[in-house]
Amino acid sequence: MRILVASDGSAGAAAAVDAAIRFPWPDASRARGVVALGRVGWAGSTELRAAIVRSLHASADETRSMLRKRWPQADVVELHQAAADAICSEAARFRAGAIVLGWRGHGTFARLLAGSVSRAVAERAGCSVLIVRDGARVRGALARRFAVGFDGSRNSRNAIRFIARLQPPRGNRVVLVSVLEPLHMPPVSRVTAQIRAHIQEAIARQSAERLRQAGRRLQRAAEELRRRGWHVTTRAQTGAPLQGLLAEAGRSSAQVLVVGARGATGLERLLLGSVASGALNRSPLPVVIAR
Numbered sequence: 001m002r003i004l005v006a007s008d009g010s011a012g013a014a015a016a017v018d019a020a021i022r023f024p025w026p027d028a029s030r031a032r033g034v035v036a037l038g039r040v041g042w043a044g045s046t047e048l049r050a051a052i053v054r055s056l057h058a059s060a061d062e063t064r065s066m067l068r069k070r071w072p073q074a075d076v077v078e079l080h081q082a083a084a085d086a087i088c089s090e091a092a093r094f095r096a097g098a099i100v101l102g103w104r105g106h107g108t109f110a111r112l113l114a115g116s117v118s119r120a121v122a123e124r125a126g127c128s129v130l131i132v133r134d135g136a137r138v139r140g141a142l143a144r145r146f147a148v149g150f151d152g153s154r155n156s157r158n159a160i161r162f163i164a165r166l167q168p169p170r171g172n173r174v175v176l177v178s179v180l181e182p183l184h185m186p187p188v189s190r191v192t193a194q195i196r197a198h199i200q201e202a203i204a205r206q207s208a209e210r211l212r213q214a215g216r217r218l219q220r221a222a223e224e225l226r227r228r229g230w231h232v233t234t235r236a237q238t239g240a241p242l243q244g245l246l247a248e249a250g251r252s253s254a255q256v257l258v259v260g261a262r263g264a265t266g267l268e269r270l271l272l273g274s275v276a277s278g279a280l281n282r283s284p285l286p287v288v289i290a291r
Contacts (some may be wrong), residue, residue, distance in 0.1 A: 001097040001164060003031045003065060006121075007076075009059035015133040017063055018024045019286050021070045023130070023143050023256075024166045032094050033063040033076035036086035084120040093177040096127050097165075098288075103133040103280070119280060122261070122289045128162050130256075130287040145173045147249035147285075148258045149241070149275060152178075152217040155260030160221050161260030162258060162290040168229035175252040176222055178214040178236045179244030183207050211236050242278040247287060258288040 005020045007013040020031065036165055059270030060076040067074035079086040091099050103118045121127045146163060150156045163174060183203045188196070218234035225232050235248050249257050279287045 001026050001030055002094055003092050004087070004096040004099045004262050005031060005033045005063065005065040006099065006101035007033055007035055007059055008083070008102075009035075009055060009062065010102060012133070013059075013063075014066075014102075016100050016102040016130075017066045019130065019132045019143070021066065023100075024172075025098075026167050029071075031067050031071040031074045032090075033060070033067055033074065033095075034087055034090045035060045035063060035076060036080050036081055036083040049088070060230075065162045072087075073145060083117045084124065087121050088124050088126075091125060091127060098128045099125055100130045100132070119277075121268075122276075122280065126291065128291050129279060129289045130286060131289070133284070140235045142169045143255045143286075144171050145253055145255045146175070146258055147245065147252055147256070148174060148176050148256035149177055149220055149245045149260070149279075150176045150218060151180075151241075153213070153260070155160050155273065155279075157221075157260055158259045159261045159288070159290040160224060162288060163225055163230065164228045172230055174225055174230050174232045175248060175254065176218050176232060176234045177245050177248045178218055179235075179241040179248075180207075180210055180214060180236070180238045181223045181241065182238045183210075207238065211238070227260060242282070243276050245275065245279070246283060251285070254285060256288060257283050257285045258290055261289045261291055 001021060002291075003025060005017055007017055016139065017033075056078055062077050064074065064076045081089070087099060087101065090096075099121060101118055101121060118131050122131060148159050148163060150159060160176075183206060185196075185200060185203065188199070191199075214236040215234065218236055222232040222234050229286060233252075237244055245257070245259070253271070257279055259279050260273070261275045261276050276289050280289075
């Protein structure tokens with residue numbers, strides 16, 4: 001797998017580079033860094049332009065040094081483009097299987113990896129994206145514990161395929177979580193108590209069947225990962241999907257949250273689903289948007 005790591009010299013970007021180094025990528029993985037200056041660098045005085053160039057080179061040198069702790073041949077490209085454009089275009093040139101970047105970075109002269117840019121990359125990238133919030137560093141020598149949102153859809157299967165491609169570290173643990181929206185009593189009026197009871201019983205039977213089906217889907221996905229060397233548990237429950245997924249990630253002491261991106265086509269981007277978008281906004285953990 002080829003991994004593109006974006007940086008702007010900010011604390012958030014440093015956390016992303018650190019997470020990339022600690023992630024259980026396949027043994028034959030390759031990495032490249034990208035530092036995007038943005039389109040603000042060539043206005044103003046000669047002194048300002050020189051300072052911007054120095055900052056760019058310093059960010060590239062620091063990123064290169066950090067990446068080479070794991071990938072001795074890693075290099076960094078410096079691009080004078082808007083950040084999201086630079087990251088996505090370099091990912092395509094590099095044929096990256098994953099992009100790693102920070103959330104709400106603040107570079108010396110511009111907010112090059114701000115939350116809006118991270119979201120734009122997550123929406124537009126043609127590969128999986130690992131987004132690391134400043135302060136949400138991966139703890140320990142290597143990321144070992146993952147929480148994965150799974151509902152059996154094509155998009156959630158991307159999350160399973162992403163985990164399956166990784167190298168399972170010793171002591172690994174994956175929890176697959178399926179949270180179903182609860183069924184509610186339809187708005188009916190002027191019905192007898194007996195009819196209302198029948199409706200409630202039908203809803204209860206259907207809810208139980210949905211949970212059984214979710215459990216079977218989870219078990220099939222779990223077996224796929226177990227064959228790859230992962231230790232997997234499953235959780236099927238009803239509730240609000242995002243809240244349930246985040247709660248289960250917390251209970252399982254997950255280090256990374258993995259969700260699939262919804263593939264609805266926009267004019268020039270792929271829109272994120274509500275769970276993926278909500279995970280970026282609310283998860284205290286690094287989040288993988290899997291494609």
